[in-house]
Amino acid sequence: xxxxxxxxxxxxxxxxxxxxxxxxxxxxxxxxxxxxxxxxxxxxxxxxxxxxxxxxxxxxxxxxxxxxxxxxxxxxxxxxxxxxxxxxxxxxxxxxxxxxxxxxxxxxxxxxxxxxxxxxxxxxxxxxxxxxxxxxxxxxxxxxxxxxxxxxxxxxxxxxxxxxxxxxxxxxxxxxxxxxxxxxxxxxxxxxxxxxxxxxxxxxxxxxxxxxxxxxxxxxxxxxxxxxxxxxxxxxxxxxxxxxxxxxxxxxxxxxxxxxxxxxxxxxxxxxxxxxxxxxxxxxxxxxxxxxxxxxxxxxxxxxxxxxxxxxxxxxxxxxxxxxxxxxxxxxxxxxxxxxxxxxxxxxxxxxxxxxxxxxxxxxxxxxxxxxxxxxxxxxxxxxxxxxxxxxxxxxxxxxxxxxxxxxxx
Amino acid sequence: xxxxxxxxxxxxxxxxxxxxxxxxxxxxxxxxxxxxxxxxxxxxxxxxxxxxxxxxxxxxxxxxxxxxxxxxxxxxxxxxxxxxxxxxxxxxxxxxxxxxxxxxxxxxxxxxxxxxxxxxxxxxxxxxxxxxxxxxxxxxxxxxxxxxxxxxxxxxxxxxxxxxxxxxxxxxxxxxxxxxxxxxxxxxxxx
Amino acid sequence: xxxxxxxxxxxxxxxxxxxxxxxxxxxxxxxxxxxxxxxxxxxxxxxxxxxxxxxxxxxxxxxxxxxxxxxxxxxxxxxxxxxxxxxxxxxxxxxxxxxxxxxxxxxxxxxxxxxxxxxxxxxxxxxxxxxxxxxxxx
Numbered sequence: 001x002x003x004x005x006x007x008x009x010x011x012x013x014x015x016x017x018x019x020x021x022x023x024x025x026x027x028x029x030x031x032x033x034x035x036x037x038x039x040x041x042x043x044x045x046x047x048x049x050x051x052x053x054x055x056x057x058x059x060x061x062x063x064x065x066x067x068x069x070x071x072x073x074x075x076x077x078x079x080x081x082x083x084x085x086x087x088x089x090x091x092x093x094x095x096x097x098x099x100x101x102x103x104x105x106x107x108x109x110x111x112x113x114x115x116x117x118x119x120x121x122x123x124x125x126x127x128x129x130x131x132x133x134x135x136x137x138x139x140x141x142x143x144x145x146x147x148x149x150x151x152x153x154x155x156x157x158x159x160x161x162x163x164x165x166x167x168x169x170x171x172x173x174x175x176x177x178x179x180x181x182x183x184x185x186x187x188x189x190x191x192x193x194x195x196x197x198x199x200x201x202x203x204x205x206x207x208x209x210x211x212x213x214x215x216x217x218x219x220x221x222x223x224x225x226x227x228x229x230x231x232x233x234x235x236x237x238x239x240x241x242x243x244x245x246x247x248x249x250x251x252x253x254x255x256x257x258x259x260x261x262x263x264x265x266x267x268x269x270x271x272x273x274x275x276x277x278x279x280x281x282x283x284x285x286x287x288x289x290x291x292x293x294x295x296x297x298x299x300x301x302x303x304x305x306x307x308x309x310x311x312x313x314x315x316x317x318x319x320x321x322x323x324x325x326x327x328x329x330x331x332x333x334x335x336x337x338x339x340x341x342x343x344x345x346x347x348x349x350x351x352x353x354x355x356x357x358x359x360x361x362x363x364x365x366x367x368x369x370x371x372x373x374x375x376x377x378x379x380x381x382x383x384x385x386x387x388x389x390x391x392x393x394x395x396x397x398x399x400x401x402x403x404x405x406x407x408x409x410x
Numbered sequence: 411x412x413x414x415x416x417x418x419x420x421x422x423x424x425x426x427x428x429x430x431x432x433x434x435x436x437x438x439x440x441x442x443x444x445x446x447x448x449x450x451x452x453x454x455x456x457x458x459x460x461x462x463x464x465x466x467x468x469x470x471x472x473x474x475x476x477x478x479x480x481x482x483x484x485x486x487x488x489x490x491x492x493x494x495x496x497x498x499x500x501x502x503x504x505x506x507x508x509x510x511x512x513x514x515x516x517x518x519x520x521x522x523x524x525x526x527x528x529x530x531x532x533x534x535x536x537x538x539x540x541x542x543x544x545x546x547x548x549x550x551x552x553x554x555x556x557x558x559x560x561x562x563x564x565x566x567x568x569x570x571x572x573x574x575x576x577x578x579x580x581x582x583x584x585x586x587x588x589x590x591x592x593x594x595x596x597x598x599x600x601x
Numbered sequence: 602x603x604x605x606x607x608x609x610x611x612x613x614x615x616x617x618x619x620x621x622x623x624x625x626x627x628x629x630x631x632x633x634x635x636x637x638x639x640x641x642x643x644x645x646x647x648x649x650x651x652x653x654x655x656x657x658x659x660x661x662x663x664x665x666x667x668x669x670x671x672x673x674x675x676x677x678x679x680x681x682x683x684x685x686x687x688x689x690x691x692x693x694x695x696x697x698x699x700x701x702x703x704x705x706x707x708x709x710x711x712x713x714x715x716x717x718x719x720x721x722x723x724x725x726x727x728x729x730x731x732x733x734x735x736x737x738x739x
C-alpha cells in the first residue's frame with residue numbers, strides 16, 4: 001500500500017518520518033521526566049498512536065461523511081455529476097467508481113475520503129454543484145480523484161493521527177507537570193542517588209519538546225498537505241487534459257465568502273480548498289493546509305497548452321520562482337508530452353438557474369418534500385410536517401390536493 | 411576442493427539471479443499486457459454504449475427534424491458499420507469509429523437548426539449521455555494508449571526485450587484517430 | 602425551515618424557476634440569497650444585481666416591530682425599508698443568508714401593486730416579482 005506514496009514522494013516520506021521521530025522523542029523524554037522510564041513513555045506514546053490509527057482507519061470515512069451530513073446519490077439523482085466522476089475514474093485508471101455524496105450547504109467546497117481506492121468516496125456541497133459548469137466540475141472531481149489515486153487520503157489521515165497524538169501527549173504531560181506529577185518523579189530519581197544533573201537535563205529537554213513538538217509537527221503536517229495539493233492539481237490537469245477547468249473552478253470557489261458549516265479542522269487537507277481560510281493572509285503562509293488559491297490558479301494557467309505533469313512542474317517553476325519542483329522526478333521520466341484539449345461547448349450544461357433547480361430538487365426529494373404541480377405552472381413543495389391533504393396555490397388560488405407522501409416520523 | 415565449492419556457489423548465484431531476472435521480467439510483461447487488455451475492454455464498453463445511444467438519439471431528433479433523412483441515414487449506416495467492426499482489430503475498429511464520429515457531428519450540427527428540439531428534456535438527457543460517452547471514449551483511449559506505451563517500451567528496451575522475444579510478447583497497437591473530424595470530439599451545443 | 606415570524610410550516614413555492622419559502626400560516630415570505638441572485642441575474646437589472654449585502658448596507662429602521670431571527674443562522678435580522686415609490690419594511694440577515702417579508706408586508710405590496718407596477722429600479726423589480734408570485738395570496 002505504501003509503494004505508490006513512496007515511489008512518488010521521497011520528500012513526503014522524509015517529512016512523515018520527521019513527524020514520527022518527534023512523537024518518539026516526545027514519548028521518550030516525557031516518560032523519563034514523568035515516570036523515570038523513557039521506554040515506558042515510548043510504549044504509552046506508541047499505544048495511543050496505534051489506537052488512534054485503528055480508529056481512523058476503520059471509522060474515519062464514515063465519521064467524516066456523517067459529520068458533514070453528506071448524502072449518497074445514485075446515477076439517476078444527478079446523471080451529470082455521476083458521469084463526470086465516472087469519466088475521471090476512467091481517465092485516472094482507478095478500479096472502481098467512488099461513492100458520490102452531496103452536502104446540503106451553500107458554501108463552495110468538495111472533498112475525498114476513503115482509505116484505499118477501492119473504498120473511496122467523493123463529496124461536494126450543493127452550492128458548488130450549482131455554481132460550476134461541466135468543465136469546472138470535471139476539474140474539481142479530477143482533483144479529488146487524484147487525492148484518492150495518489151493515496152493522499154490515507155497519507156493525510158496517517159499524518160493527522162500522528163499530529164493528534166503529539167498534541168494529545170503534550171497536552172496531558174503539561175497537565176501532569178503542572179499538577180505535581182513531576183515532583184514525584186523528580187524526587188524518586190534523586191532519592192535513587194546521583195544523576196541530579198541528568199534529571200535536570202531530561203526535564204529541560206522534556207519541557208522544550210512539550211512546547212516545540214506540537215508546533216513543529218503542525219508545520220510539517222501543513223508542508224505535507226500543501227505538496228499533496230499541488231500534486232493533485234497537476235494530476236487533475238493531466239486527467240482532464242484541461243487545466244483551465246480546475247483553474248476557473250478554483251477562482252469561483254475562492255470568490256465565495258460563505259463558510260462550510262460542517263467543516264472539521266482535522267480534515268482540512270481533504271477539501272479542495274481550505275475551509276478555514278482567513279481572508280487577507282500572506283501568500284506563502286507556513287500555517288496553511290493549502291497553497292494560496294491565486295498561486296494554484298496561476299500555475300494551472302501557465303501550463304501553456306500542455307496538460308502533462310512536466311508542464312505543471314514547469315509552470316510551477318515559473319510562477320513560484322522556486323528552484324525546486326513539486327512533481328517528483330520519478331513521475332516525470334519517460335512521460336510523453338500531453339496537449340490540453342479544447343473546452344466543452346459553452347452550453348454543454350444547463351444554464352445556472354437550471355443547475356440550481358436540478359440540485360435543489362434533489363435535496364427536496366431527499367428531505368421527503370411532497371411536490372404539487374399547480375395548473376398555473378407554479379410548483380409547491382410541502383415539507384413532511386405539513387398537516388392537511390390540500391394546499392391553496394398562492395399564485396392562482398386553486399386548491400390542490402397533496403399527493404400521498406411517505407409517513408413522516410415527526 | 412574449496413575452490414570447487416566457491417565456483418559452484420558462484421555458478422548457483424549467477425543462475426539464481428538469471429532465473430530471478432527472467433521471472434521478474436516475465437511477470438512484469440504479463441502484468442502490463444493485462445493492463446493493456448483491460449484498458450481495451452474499457453474502450454469497448456464505452457463504444458458499445460455509444461452504439462446503443464445512437465438509435466435513441468436519431469429517433470428523438472427525427473421527431474423534430476423530418477427533412478434531414480440523409481443525415482439520419484449516414485449516422486445509422488456508420489453506426490452499423492462500427493458495430494460490425496467490433497472485434498476486428500484495433501486499426502479497423504478505430505477507423506469505423508472515426509467515420510461514426512464524423513457522421514455524428516454532422517447530425518449534431520443539424521440539431522442546431524431546431525431550437526424546440528434543443529429545449530426538449532428527453533434530448534437534453536440524451537445529450538448529457540452522449541457528451542459523457544464521448545468523453546469516456548476519449549479518456550479510456552488516453553488510458554489505453556498510455557498503457558500501450560508503457561508495455562511497448564518494456565518489450566522493446568534492453569534487457570526486458572530479450573524475455574519479450576523469448577516468450578513472444580508482441581507490441582500493442584495504439585488506438586489512433588483516423589478521421590480528421592474525430593480529432594474534435596463532437597460537442598453538442600444548445601443555446 | 603420554520604417561519605421566522607410565527608414558527609409555522611413553511612412550504613416552497615417555485616414560480617418561473619425561482620424558489621421562495623412561504624409560510625402557510627402568517628403568509629410571510631423568505632427570499633433566499635441564492636434565489637434573489639438568480640432572479641436579479643435573470644432580470645438583467647441595470648446597475649448590477651441586487652445582492653443581500655447591498656440590502657444589509659441600507660440604514661437600519663427603528664420600529665416597534667419585534668426583531669426576527671434568520672431562519673438559517675438564527676442571528677437577529679436587521680430591519681430596513683426597500684422600494685422608493687412604495688416603501689416596504691423587511692428583515693435582512695446580516696450574515697447575508699436572505700431577506701424576510703412579513704405577511705403584512707407582502708399584503709402591502711399586493712395592495713399597492715393592484716394594477717400598476719412598482720418603480721422600475723432594481724428594488725422595485727424584486728417587489729414586483731413578489732407581487733406577481735403571490736397574486737391571490739391566502
